[in-house]
Amino acid sequence: MQPTSPGALTKVRQHQVGAEEAGQRIDNFLLRHFKNIPKSHVYKMLRSGEVRVNKGRVQATYRLLEGDVVRLPPVREQADSDKPLPKAPAGLQSSLETAILHEDNALLVLNKPSGLAVHGGSGLSFGVIETLRAARPDAPFLELVHRLDRETSGCLIVAKKRSALRGLHEQLREGQMDKHYLVLAKGAWKGGAQSVDLALRKNTLRSGERIVQAEAEGKAARTRFVPVQRFRRAALLRAELETGRTHQIRVHLQSIGHPVAGDDKYGDPEFNRELRELGLRRLFLHAAHLNFMHPVKGERVMVEAPLPEELQAVLQKLDGSSS
Template structure:
């Protein structure tokens, strides 16, 4: 009788999502590879991030029972993860209140058309401006949640790198942990060539090819994240090359040597030529020009990625500008 009461209490405190085809994936165990960002993190904190919505008591019970495994063995909650560790995430059912938002069909259709390349290891997408790479902080869903719903049979799908919400262009996703680790290694060792197209206000000096200015993140009282150039910041370098001179603006090809938050935008502003459509780091001249052009988004686009994968060869990927950015250039050319 006592056992029955315990079971009934458990059912009442963990009201699970009803069975449906959409939830089949959630009931499969996942194997996640720890990258450099997760290294040093406590195992319990890692699980809370990866299993949002699952009650803390259920997570700790899974650890005690050995449902969670690190490198195929039991691990305690305070275990510090190492880069390359493989964590088995058990198929715990997520409570209804934490169920992922269903992405509208029209958004999934648009993302399906934005796929640039796909094979058994990689998925490459031309991310639209305005879409965050992942949900959270008031955002119901982002790129990764959308792509997981677009590819429900894909057991493993993880972001290799990120783009700002307002930036469009190429973004890589790995379909296997070994591919994720390899691409993270190449990113650390700067073997992946990333290029952007940026439209800046004014006449960019042809001689100004390398901006080296340390950057520091700063959070305002409003909660907005800003980045500034300061001697106390982290070393940051960006290469800028003039592609086309336009009326009141310059089209640049940009190669970030380091990968700091908002790096291209802040370095361009530091050089005196902010990006058009940039609401954070603009000036009155750039704002006026963007307004006259009808540009209502940031003109920053990840246009190309070049790298090599053993067994797959060389990749030279390109993503076209969206129609709004193309129209902006045409207006300036006329």
């Protein structure tokens, strides 16, 4: 049996940083550039000074500027391997491509299915972003603009240019992006719209589980809830986020006595059992609407993700409905 031949040794290259690459850390730039090189080797090249920016050494945290010249050292990239890189399931790739709600040269918005994480980790090889990159190997840039919980479905933005990523992040920081969710909450909803203004803090339990709680020492969080459809023992609400904290909608509703249907972390077990009898097998939380300024064209973009059929079916089975 012939031994596997090593990959070809690349030549030293001088790479000038363009506008789309500016702003990112040098280590992240190298990890994207040397896709088949072990991560540890990339950091070793930085520490040893093999990688240089403008002929000088830099730390891994250095952020590239437009016009910087990066020395890319010769490397022996992995060619054939007994353990090929894992590939995203073809069915998952095609399902995400068909879930795209809007796409242009700078970004795309897809209708993320419930049960799929936005990125890999914790035993998951592929999330949304890894699957998209596998489906589009020639795409120079694909990055998540924001996140959705694994069990939450709906609108998710992916940037195709670094300038778009920066622009959309600025809109998120400044509260200039409208994000509306549809959520089914326990109990009859009294009155009209209600705003919840409770600070949230992340905590880690003794078991290691991470949980978010309403605490005065936490980060400011505000959500406006508008009733959409009322039922005898539940209410369909539109949740309008004024901030974007982890588990914000779920914890805010729990705090006012209206936990989210199907929520195993913050929900009501008895209510969840009742809804399972009606066919609910997931968290009833859906990112239904996005409204933002296009970061390149300067035009308003509005995207709607229809409520999934399995959630519509649950609503049809609830009693005492009214508009």
